[in-house]
Amino acid sequence: MKAGKVTSAVLVVDAAAADLDGADFxxxxxxxxxxxxxxxxxxxxxxxxxxTEVGEVVTVDFTTGCNPxxxxxxxxxxxxxxxxxxxxxxxxxxxxxSSRTLxxxxxxxxxxxxxxxxxxxxxxxxNHEQFRLSIDGLVGPxxxxxxxxxxxxxxxxxxxxxxxxxxxxxxxxxxxADGATTHEFAVKVPELP
Amino acid sequence: xxxxxxxxAAALALVFAVLLAACGGGDDSGADPDTSTDASSGDTVPAGxxxxxxxxDADEVVTIxxxxxxxxxxxxxxxxxTITGATFSNATPLSIGSDEPVAGDDELLYLEVSTEFExxxxxxxxxxxxxxxxxxxxTTPTSSPVASTSPxxxx
Numbered sequence: 001m002k003a004g005k006v007t008s009a010v011l012v013v014d015a016a017a018a019d020l021d022g023a024d025f026x027x028x029x030x031x032x033x034x035x036x037x038x039x040x041x042x043x044x045x046x047x048x049x050x051x052t053e054v055g056e057v058v059t060v061d062f063t064t065g066c067n068p069x070x071x072x073x074x075x076x077x078x079x080x081x082x083x084x085x086x087x088x089x090x091x092x093x094x095x096x097x098s099s100r101t102l103x104x105x106x107x108x109x110x111x112x113x114x115x116x117x118x119x120x121x122x123x124x125x126x127n128h129e130q131f132r133l134s135i136d137g138l139v140g141p142x143x144x145x146x147x148x149x150x151x152x153x154x155x156x157x158x159x160x161x162x163x164x165x166x167x168x169x170x171x172x173x174x175x176x177a178d179g180a181t182t183h184e185f186a187v188k189v190p191e192l193p
Numbered sequence: 194x195x196x197x198x199x200x201x202a203a204a205l206a207l208v209f210a211v212l213l214a215a216c217g218g219g220d221d222s223g224a225d226p227d228t229s230t231d232a233s234s235g236d237t238v239p240a241g242x243x244x245x246x247x248x249x250d251a252d253e254v255v256t257i258x259x260x261x262x263x264x265x266x267x268x269x270x271x272x273x274x275t276i277t278g279a280t281f282s283n284a285t286p287l288s289i290g291s292d293e294p295v296a297g298d299d300e301l302l303y304l305e306v307s308t309e310f311e312x313x314x315x316x317x318x319x320x321x322x323x324x325x326x327x328x329x330x331x332t333t334p335t336s337s338p339v340a341s342t343s344p345x346x347x348x
Binding site for chain 2: 009010011012013014020025027028032035036037038039040043046083084085086090091092098099100
């Protein structure tokens with residue numbers, strides 16, 4: 001299906017009228033977290049996204065044309081969600097896969113703002129490789145790829161998305177060029193329904 | 194973002210399921226036989242004696258409003274799924290909605306569902322087969338309260 005297009009279908013269920021009391025409409029693909037819609041009674045409010053405003057400002061080194069150089073980085077907010085959503089550029093974050101989280105994972109969206117410092121080689125290049133997530137000691141890149149080229153003093157927003165097991169206990173965002181000055185943002189894992 | 198059509202059917206063996214928490218047997222107390230309508234046109238048809246869309250009279254198609262609070266919706270993968278209609282009918286799945294629906298042996302629940310991307314969500318093809326599904330599988334419904342649609346072969 002395409003954006004802006006409404007499609008329709010008829011689903012058939014073998015059910016007697018009395019069966020509908022307490023029945024749910026459940027949509028899933030067998031592996032991802034199901035969407036559940038009660039057929040009777042009130043529809044509960046969405047539990048996601050779970051958003052936390054952070055606002056922590058640090059200085060880290062990002063890649064330039066030669067040596068990594070300092071830039072001001074703000075972790076604006078963290079969001080836990082069951083659907084991947086879109087990034088600052090308006091594009092789907094979970095590119096190449098379903099936006100629905102696996103049943104035993106949740107999406108973590110990290111929203112950053114970066115302002116480039118004086119580069120040594122004509123620009124600062126923050127990209128997904130410089131926004132890693134450590135989950136119980138295992139470090140990996142975000143699901144989405146995103147790269148920027150910033151002139152000295154220029155700023156931009158970035159959003160990265162990570163798939164996190166629901167039973168993760170220690171989650172840390174590591175920002176900055178590998179081998180240069182980095183910063184670790186501790187991420188509190190909330191109760192994830 | 195990926196806007197290309199992708200053969201994801203194998204990975205996304207889509208299942209639509211209605212999980213029925215309470216199986217009440219043959220009590221049709223939630224249905225109102227006075228609201229019987231023709232399955233194809235939506236017109237009211239006579240609700241004969243003992244006419245509860247149970248398939249007792251295999252020659253007559255009877256449709257009964259399921260009396261749900263509609264529309265209601267839920268979001269999955271950036272797509273809003275809305276149930277817009279719910280009716281019980283003894284019409285066969287392959288004939289429901291046609292000009293001449295055929296009465297079958299079973300009373301079935303027909304859910305009309307529409308899908309639409311959420312506001313602001315980037316469109317993406319191929320992962321959401323419900324939009325391409327219309328007919329249920331041409332099999333006799335079982336006693337299991339589960340319905341499924343076959344993902345189209347193009348996905």
